Amino acid sequence: MTRKFFIGGNWKCNGTVDEVKKIVCMLNGGEVPCPNHIETIISPPFIFIPMVKSCLRTDFQIAAQNCWTKKGGAFTGEISAEMLKNLGVPWVILGHSERRTLMHETDQVVAEKVEYALSQGLKVCLCVGESLKERECNETAQVVSRQVQAVAARVGCWANVVIAYEPIWAIGTGKVASPEQAQEVHYNLRKWIDCHIGCQVAQDIRIIYGGSVTAANCKQIGGQPDVDGFLVGGASLKEEFIEILNARNTHTHKTC
Numbered sequence: 001m002t003r004k005f006f007i008g009g010n011w012k013c014n015g016t017v018d019e020v021k022k023i024v025c026m027l028n029g030g031e032v033p034c035p036n037h038i039e040t041i042i043s044p045p046f047i048f049i050p051m052v053k054s055c056l057r058t059d060f061q062i063a064a065q066n067c068w069t070k071k072g073g074a075f076t077g078e079i080s081a082e083m084l085k086n087l088g089v090p091w092v093i094l095g096h097s098e099r100r101t102l103m104h105e106t107d108q109v110v111a112e113k114v115e116y117a118l119s120q121g122l123k124v125c126l127c128v129g130e131s132l133k134e135r136e137c138n139e140t141a142q143v144v145s146r147q148v149q150a151v152a153a154r155v156g157c158w159a160n161v162v163i164a165y166e167p168i169w170a171i172g173t174g175k176v177a178s179p180e181q182a183q184e185v186h187y188n189l190r191k192w193i194d195c196h197i198g199c200q201v202a203q204d205i206r207i208i209y210g211g212s213v214t215a216a217n218c219k220q221i222g223g224q225p226d227v228d229g230f231l232v233g234g235a236s237l238k239e240e241f242i243e244i245l246n247a248r249n250t251h252t253h254k255t256c
């Protein structure tokens with residue numbers, strides 16, 4: 001089967017009301033492949049979600065950048081999966097390395113979040129990836145499979161999961177993985193999934209690459225056989241995101 005190309009724009013903790021309006025306007029006016037060729041998510045900070053949702057073209061889906069591990073309640077400052085669902089947000093990004101490192105989210109916490117979000121009907125973009133030190137010690141495959149294994153211990157159905165391989169050393173640094181490096185990790189991860197989760201899941205699951213993707217490097221990385229798209233941070237706030245959405249261009253269309 002062919003895996004539909006998948007591209008996410010992760011705005012992280014960026015934007016003012018005026019900036020958000022400009023980005024949405026840029027996205028709404030962009031010529032991009034039609035939805036039978038590409039699936040797109042846009043992930044604004046929580047506070048801007050209702051505003052973006054109300055004016056963004058409908059072929060771009062909204063994703064939250066995080067959610068709580070369980071049902072809401074007395075958890076000050078958290079946002080629950082139920083709230084996202086209630087607001088009509090279909091996707092959530094979980095396990096981003098900035099949350100794993102800065103907020104000390106362990107593999108287990110990420111796995112709990114993925115399990116709960118899926119149980120509430122959300123789709124999940126699960127981020128995994130190694131640090132520079134781990135890569136230099138040849139531990140990349142081990143780290144990435146350990147992070148996926150933690151989720152596999154709790155989750156049986158992977159139909160609503162996309163995995164984003166995001167080497168930490170490439171995120172926001174301008175140091176992009178080479179197309180060969182990305183392909184090698186994606187290929188090994190797919191092989192690991194085949195052995196430990198199932199061959200159908202391995203064939204079907206989309207594994208996207210994230211880490212300093214730009215208009216200049218997206219075509220080469222996106223041309224690798226096991227790279228099924230991108231998670232884009234910095235460049236998703238700029239005009240060049242439209243070029244990235246066209247990395248594997250076939251038929252474009254514009255929805256205003």
Ligand code: PEP
Nearest residue numbers: 171172210211212233234
């Ligand atoms: C990200 O935040 O997921 C990311 C890949 O960031 P950047 O594209 O800026 O490296």
